[in-house]
Amino acid sequence: MNIQKQLTTIQTAAILTSSIIGVGVLPLPLFAARAAGSAGPLITAGGAAAGFLGVFILIFLGRRFQNQSIIQYSPRVIGKPIAFAGSMLIILFFAVLTSLAAREFGTVVVTSVLRKTPLEVTVIVMLLLAAKQARKDIRIFAYTHLLYLPFILAPGLIIVILSLKNAEWLYLQPIWGTEWKRMGTGVLTVAALFQGSFIIGFLIPYMRRPERSVTAGFWGVSIAACLYLLIVIAAIGVFGAEEIKNLLWPTLELAKTTSLPANILERLDAAFIAVWVAAVFTTLYVSYFLTILAMSQLFRLKDHKALSFAILPVIFVIAMLPQSVAQLYEVIEWVGRFGLLITIAYPAFLLLVASIRRAKGESNSNAPAR
Amino acid sequence: MHPLVRRWVLLCIGIVMLLTLTSCWDRREIEERAVVLAISIDKATDEEVRAKEEISHLINEFPPPETGFIKLTAQIAVPGRIPLGPSEGGGASSPSMEPVWILSAIGYTVDDALVTLQQELADRLFYGHLRIIVISEEIAKDGLDNINDYFRRNPQIRRLTWLVVSEGMAADLINASPELERVPALYLLATMDHAVELGKFPNEFLGKFWTKISNLGSDGFLPYIKVKDEENIQLAGLAYFQGDKMIGKTNPIEIGVLMAIVGVPSGGYSVLTPYPDESHPVLFRTTHRQTNITTEIKNGRPEFTIDVALEGSIDEKLKEGIIQFDRQSTVQAFQEEVEQRAKKTYEKFIAKMQQEESDIFGFGEYIRAKHPSYWRQSVHSSDHWRSIFKDAKMNIQVTVKVRLVGMKAN
Numbered sequence: 001m002n003i004q005k006q007l008t009t010i011q012t013a014a015i016l017t018s019s020i021i022g023v024g025v026l027p028l029p030l031f032a033a034r035a036a037g038s039a040g041p042l043i044t045a046g047g048a049a050a051g052f053l054g055v056f057i058l059i060f061l062g063r064r065f066q067n068q069s070i071i072q073y074s075p076r077v078i079g080k081p082i083a084f085a086g087s088m089l090i091i092l093f094f095a096v097l098t099s100l101a102a103r104e105f106g107t108v109v110v111t112s113v114l115r116k117t118p119l120e121v122t123v124i125v126m127l128l129l130a131a132k133q134a135r136k137d138i139r140i141f142a143y144t145h146l147l148y149l150p151f152i153l154a155p156g157l158i159i160v161i162l163s164l165k166n167a168e169w170l171y172l173q174p175i176w177g178t179e180w181k182r183m184g185t186g187v188l189t190v191a192a193l194f195q196g197s198f199i200i201g202f203l204i205p206y207m208r209r210p211e212r213s214v215t216a217g218f219w220g221v222s223i224a225a226c227l228y229l230l231i232v233i234a235a236i237g238v239f240g241a242e243e244i245k246n247l248l249w250p251t252l253e254l255a256k257t258t259s260l261p262a263n264i265l266e267r268l269d270a271a272f273i274a275v276w277v278a279a280v281f282t283t284l285y286v287s288y289f290l291t292i293l294a295m296s297q298l299f300r301l302k303d304h305k306a307l308s309f310a311i312l313p314v315i316f317v318i319a320m321l322p323q324s325v326a327q328l329y330e331v332i333e334w335v336g337r338f339g340l341l342i343t344i345a346y347p348a349f350l351l352l353v354a355s356i357r358r359a360k361g362e363s364n365s366n367a368p369a370r
Numbered sequence: 371m372h373p374l375v376r377r378w379v380l381l382c383i384g385i386v387m388l389l390t391l392t393s394c395w396d397r398r399e400i401e402e403r404a405v406v407l408a409i410s411i412d413k414a415t416d417e418e419v420r421a422k423e424e425i426s427h428l429i430n431e432f433p434p435p436e437t438g439f440i441k442l443t444a445q446i447a448v449p450g451r452i453p454l455g456p457s458e459g460g461g462a463s464s465p466s467m468e469p470v471w472i473l474s475a476i477g478y479t480v481d482d483a484l485v486t487l488q489q490e491l492a493d494r495l496f497y498g499h500l501r502i503i504v505i506s507e508e509i510a511k512d513g514l515d516n517i518n519d520y521f522r523r524n525p526q527i528r529r530l531t532w533l534v535v536s537e538g539m540a541a542d543l544i545n546a547s548p549e550l551e552r553v554p555a556l557y558l559l560a561t562m563d564h565a566v567e568l569g570k571f572p573n574e575f576l577g578k579f580w581t582k583i584s585n586l587g588s589d590g591f592l593p594y595i596k597v598k599d600e601e602n603i604q605l606a607g608l609a610y611f612q613g614d615k616m617i618g619k620t621n622p623i624e625i626g627v628l629m630a631i632v633g634v635p636s637g638g639y640s641v642l643t644p645y646p647d648e649s650h651p652v653l654f655r656t657t658h659r660q661t662n663i664t665t666e667i668k669n670g671r672p673e674f675t676i677d678v679a680l681e682g683s684i685d686e687k688l689k690e691g692i693i694q695f696d697r698q699s700t701v702q703a704f705q706e707e708v709e710q711r712a713k714k715t716y717e718k719f720i721a722k723m724q725q726e727e728s729d730i731f732g733f734g735e736y737i738r739a740k741h742p743s744y745w746r747q748s749v750h751s752s753d754h755w756r757s758i759f760k761d762a763k764m765n766i767q768v769t770v771k772v773r774l775v776g777m778k779a780n
Contacts, residue, residue, distance in 0.1 A: 115525075239577070
């Protein structure tokens with residue numbers, strides 16, 4: 001059997017789920033409540049729908065070119081110059097996304113738990129970890145994500161279940177919002193949290209059975225979307241939409257309001273952050289891996305390993321650029337919305353052109369071109 | 371890369387990670403922390419203000435605050451003296467063995483006072499175990515904006531902390547040292563926690579209070595507590611708010627009324643019911659409550675139907691003779707009496723809160739949730755909701771079921 005074609009469907013789904021669930025979960029209820037108040041879950045569902053759309057566009061594209069990644073097949077669809085620009089944008093965008101995720105997590109840790117630790121240290125530690133692991137090949141990449149998946153899902157679910165006893169269902173009504181413009185922006189902000197799933201555009205050539213990528217995509221995104229929805233429902237139910245607008249990281253606040261039964265642990269925020277490191281790590285790992293894999297494919301390098309530590313200084317510097325938390329979130333919202341052009345609109349454009357020009361990859365399925 | 375070089379690089383990275391991941395910056399030994407168990411906030415007197423040192427700002431830099439300076443008192447646990455098990459007796463009486471240390475400071479704001487306090491203290495103040503914050507009635511009447519802001523911002527504060535309003539000086543309340551417990555803050559905490567367990571108070575911790583005052587359709591309430599003669603602590607009613615300002619207080623039995631109207635399931639209040647006449651009271655104790663609130667908009671005015679179902683038992687009667695609780699018909703007749711009286715009490719209480727324009731029941735949230743189009747068109751702010759609430763029509767229905775009569779046959 002071909003050594004390169006070995007990603008199973010479950011592994012692919014796990015990678016997708018853990019690429020989506022990351023540090024963005026912490027401010028998620030705030031984004032949702034700001035956009036639509038009690039209709040926050042609706043916003044989240046809208047964002048998830050956009051996430052599904054992005055993933056499925058990439059899957060349909062990927063199945064036309066089963067042996068190539070989006071970087072490799074785009075020149076055949078739209079010509080070299082435009083494809084080069086597109087690929088550069090992808091690389092740049094995911095480099096910035098990695099930086100911002102590391103910075104966001106660093107900020108949370110420094111604000112809430114390790115108050116005397118320099119921000120730079122928390123950021124560089126996460127980045128070093130991602131950089132080191134990103135040197136590995138796709139096999140280790142898949143194993144790592146499958147291994148960490150339970151540690152990502154469990155803390156979120158535990159907090160949701162334990163906090164529901166304080167929830168007030170009245171706060172979740174009305175479930176429909178009315179201010180369409182604000183809600184639209186909110187959907188885009190939430191959709192931006194699903195962008196890690198762009199990795200599917202690189203995974204299909206490695207899949208053992210690429211025809212099952214739809215199943216993998218569906219489950220991968222669904223699991224993440226369900227967790228998102230549950231967290232937003234729990235946060236709005238417990239705090240009410242108006243109070244959430246006062247909280248920077250409502251999910252963390254939810255952990256603070258939750259105690260394990262029988263006073264085993266009276267607050268879960270520190271424990272939550274400790275476990276949440278895994279979720280943040282896997283998200284960083286995905287975007288870091290994606291950045292260097294795309295670079296190596298675009299510049300036709302032998303492999304991506306050498307790039308890993310080479311781009312670390314750049315990523316770190318970008319992470320340090322925003323001055324304050326306020327600026328950080330302004331940047332995150334703008335970059336996120338701009339990113340939708342890259343992660344949804346660009347593949348949609350490719351798919352459109354490809355279907356008009358009837359462009360397809362070779363049908364023989366040997367080793368994927370690197 | 372040469373394998374050996376690579377190995378060295380990896381080793382170096384490993385060492386760096388080992389050193390940084392232990393988070394030594396934030397290492398803080400437990401005995402170096404000043405663990406704050408309780409905080410009380412009072413108004414400072416004039417003499418106390420004059421004696422204030424210039425710590426966070428120079429005295430003449432700001433005009434004095436409109437509502438006056440605050441005096442913050444913190445109860446700090448002394449390491450090694452907090453009794454872990456049942457009190458061993460003896461030692462507690464000597465003053466040097468006090469398990470807590472009580473310090474106070476004057477400040478412009480909460481944090482200003484805490485900074486001042488830290489200036490006088492060797493160890494770093496730690497709020498992770500802060501379980502109870504007591505504010506005096508005066509402070510509560512001036513508004514809690516500053517207090518809410520500081521405690522929301524500080525990541526160490528738990529949302530499950532109790533915030534209580536005290537009659538008189540708040541500092542007296544956290545200093546009160548009853549015989550049952552050596553740590554005053556823990557006694558106060560037990561008072562509140564057990565009140566919830568006994569069905570004497572809804573589980574309204576700090577986080578819930580914040581939610582209620584943030585909501586557009588509800589007002590907050592807090593436990594109102596006073597110190598009695600024997601340094602014991604009495605849950606003396608509810609302090610009800612309008613926005614962040616306390617505007618009044620109720621008597622203790624009205625806590626039970628509120629709990630019935632909002633439908634807190636565990637009941638713990640007993641009421642004397644004259645039956646069959648004034649000189650023959652019977653004590654009825656509520657054990658379970660269930661409330662169903664429905665809303666309607668009629669002629670552009672919200673109308674509420676509050677359906678309260680109580681279950682309870684007969685605890686005692688004052689005199690033998692006239693009635694005997696050994697027939698369902700007697701029990702039934704008594705039930706009806708309780709129903710009627712309860713209905714009147716609830717109506718009176720709701721009318722009182724409508725008069726005060728403080729929607730501590732959260733009726734506005736029902737309208738916001740169930741009638742969104744009415745809410746959008748007619749209600750523009752929480753102030754506006756209060757004026758609508760004032761004139762809202764309330765229909766109350768009470769059903770009482772007596773299940774048990776104790777171990778006496780009549």
